[in-house]
Amino acid sequence: MAVVYEKTGILTDTPLHYCPGCTHGIIHRLVAEAIDELGIQGKTIGIAPVGCAVFAYNYFNTDMMEAAHGRAPAVATGCKRVHPDNIVFTYQGDGDLASIGAAEITHAATRGENITVIFVNNAIYGMTGGQMAPTTLPGQVTTTSPYGRDPALCGYPIRVSEMLATLDGPAYIARCSVHDVKHIMDAKKCIKKAFETQIAKKGFSMVEVLSSCPTNWGMTPREALNWLEANMIPQYPLGVKKEVE
Amino acid sequence: MALLTIATEICKGCGLCADVCPKKILALSKEINSKGYHPIAVTDQSKCIACAFCARMCPDAVIKVEK
Numbered sequence: 001m002a003v004v005y006e007k008t009g010i011l012t013d014t015p016l017h018y019c020p021g022c023t024h025g026i027i028h029r030l031v032a033e034a035i036d037e038l039g040i041q042g043k044t045i046g047i048a049p050v051g052c053a054v055f056a057y058n059y060f061n062t063d064m065m066e067a068a069h070g071r072a073p074a075v076a077t078g079c080k081r082v083h084p085d086n087i088v089f090t091y092q093g094d095g096d097l098a099s100i101g102a103a104e105i106t107h108a109a110t111r112g113e114n115i116t117v118i119f120v121n122n123a124i125y126g127m128t129g130g131q132m133a134p135t136t137l138p139g140q141v142t143t144t145s146p147y148g149r150d151p152a153l154c155g156y157p158i159r160v161s162e163m164l165a166t167l168d169g170p171a172y173i174a175r176c177s178v179h180d181v182k183h184i185m186d187a188k189k190c191i192k193k194a195f196e197t198q199i200a201k202k203g204f205s206m207v208e209v210l211s212s213c214p215t216n217w218g219m220t221p222r223e224a225l226n227w228l229e230a231n232m233i234p235q236y237p238l239g240v241k242k243e244v245e
Numbered sequence: 246m247a248l249l250t251i252a253t254e255i256c257k258g259c260g261l262c263a264d265v266c267p268k269k270i271l272a273l274s275k276e277i278n279s280k281g282y283h284p285i286a287v288t289d290q291s292k293c294i295a296c297a298f299c300a301r302m303c304p305d306a307v308i309k310v311e312k
Contacts, residue, residue: 001248002311003311004247004295005308005309005310006309006310007309011306016255016305018305020257020259020282021259022304024304026303180265184302221259221260225261
């Protein structure tokens, strides 16, 4: 029998610590498959964030490093400048990248650092217990916005991809989702394109992936993906935000 | 003939694979794995068309698809 689909060897056999139905696992797999297909395992360096994906270094069969909260793009900058022939990617959540790490990601992007950023946006702080994040939708209930996020009090959510796409530095910025199989395939193409952008030395590349948090949203895994499709995609439109030829 | 191999010990029973299966031949098992989850199981292997939607949807990469 021929194998139609199996787990790529770029992922280790360590069971993922994520909650049941968390889409981090899907996104890990897409990144691993992109690395596998491009044949860059031996020269890839991943930077793990602080947040739910803090143990990402246990799951990728590549060189991995752990950065302080939000500082993954700064660590990646150092890595890439010292080892320009290596492929360097960061894997960050929205609490990490859009909040405490807003300065690092903005400046890494505007410098056009030749790194790839995988930005997982689930509109909430997952690991710390479901607090409001910069990406939380207006009206969304979290543990720190129990009556729903009020923009008059807390401001509006940040569309990170659109914001960074206004800068001159980035070469490729796209937003994808993983709420169904079609969008998972699209997300994989975007992630692969981002790595190809880095390999071609075109500059900074980032893929924002809309993700779910069934535990902290208080939903079943399927309800969470339906909620993502119905509420997050209107707020965060999918598509390529910037592409430099 | 298609064959699904499920790593029941690492399945967390989220059921996302069952939702995307076009033939609706995946369902949570009555068994409990060592983590305390009801893992996914195939109800009718003969109807599987090896589309691999389940494996692509699975967050924990527990499904291997052969044809």
